[in-house]
Amino acid sequence: MRTAKDFHIFDVHHHAGQVLGFASTATHTDAKPTTMEDDIATRVSFMEKHGIDQAMIMPGSGASNLGPANDYVAKYRAADPAHFPAAVGSVNPLDGAAAVAELNRCIDVLGMNGMVWHHRFCGMVINHPTMIPLLDRIKHYKVPAFVHIIADSMLESPWRLQKLADAYPDTTFVALDGFSSPNHVAWMFYIAEKTPNIVFDTGVMMSLHHQLDEFVEQAGADRLLLGTDAYAEPHFHTAFPINELLASHISDENLRKVFSGNLKRLLKLA
Numbered sequence: 001m002r003t004a005k006d007f008h009i010f011d012v013h014h015h016a017g018q019v020l021g022f023a024s025t026a027t028h029t030d031a032k033p034t035t036m037e038d039d040i041a042t043r044v045s046f047m048e049k050h051g052i053d054q055a056m057i058m059p060g061s062g063a064s065n066l067g068p069a070n071d072y073v074a075k076y077r078a079a080d081p082a083h084f085p086a087a088v089g090s091v092n093p094l095d096g097a098a099a100v101a102e103l104n105r106c107i108d109v110l111g112m113n114g115m116v117w118h119h120r121f122c123g124m125v126i127n128h129p130t131m132i133p134l135l136d137r138i139k140h141y142k143v144p145a146f147v148h149i150i151a152d153s154m155l156e157s158p159w160r161l162q163k164l165a166d167a168y169p170d171t172t173f174v175a176l177d178g179f180s181s182p183n184h185v186a187w188m189f190y191i192a193e194k195t196p197n198i199v200f201d202t203g204v205m206m207s208l209h210h211q212l213d214e215f216v217e218q219a220g221a222d223r224l225l226l227g228t229d230a231y232a233e234p235h236f237h238t239a240f241p242i243n244e245l246l247a248s249h250i251s252d253e254n255l256r257k258v259f260s261g262n263l264k265r266l267l268k269l270a
């Protein structure tokens with residue numbers, strides 16, 4: 001049977017830094033402060049255990065004034081670029097002009113590889129009008145937009161992302177957590193068919209009937225990215241999406257795309 005060691009695995013979905021508003025879980029809002037060095041050591045240990053060679057780092061917060069969070073992930077990338085060759089920034093759209101300025105700083109000054117949003121942590125819908133000036137800048141910079149569509153948030157309902165993707169056809173949107181419910185799984189097939197500029201990660205994927213084999217067959221291997229949705233101390237014990245993909249009927253050639261090829265191409269790292 002194939003193992004993770006047979007592939008280069010570049011995980012698109014790792015959060016780093018303070019996690020504000022994480023579903024009010026005491027575990028994380030009360031998590032003891034840790035240094036970046038400790039965080040990296042814990043994360044790399046997890047990655048090595050599960051055969052993850054590299055990861056893209058993103059902030060974990062939806063607070064206002066995300067400048068410090070963006071500085072943190074940029075420093076994180078710089079501290080260990082072999083494991084973390086890419087980082088994306090985030091801004092709270094409700095910050096208005098300050099959010100646009102911070103997005104510009106993320107790309108121009110910090111050299112971020114794209115931007116990410118988790119709108120439920122911002123307390124707003126994905127397709128709120130304040131996203132328009134931000135996506136205008138994303139279009140200008142020609143970088144991808146990573147957007148969470150987790151199943152238990154109606155603020156992040158997938159049709160809202162689809163509307164943005166339709167309005168910005170030249171921008172690639174990465175739908176994070178798209179396979180997170182039975183309803184979402186079926187929905188992703190439809191969105192993939194109708195909206196070519198959305199690709200999908202495997203974060204928070206269903207433990208059964210996730211239909212990844214069928215998704216790759218129908219939508220194409222170019223549309224799926226491996227994402228574990230990890231933190232330095234992950235909320236799980238095995239890298240489930242990796243195990244499922246390895247055990248699937250997806251060919252080695254297609255798995256190479258899903259595990260790293262698609263993300264390298266998207267981030268222009270290939």
Ligand SMILES: [Zn+2]
Nearest residue numbers: 015148176229
């Ligand atoms: Zn996430």
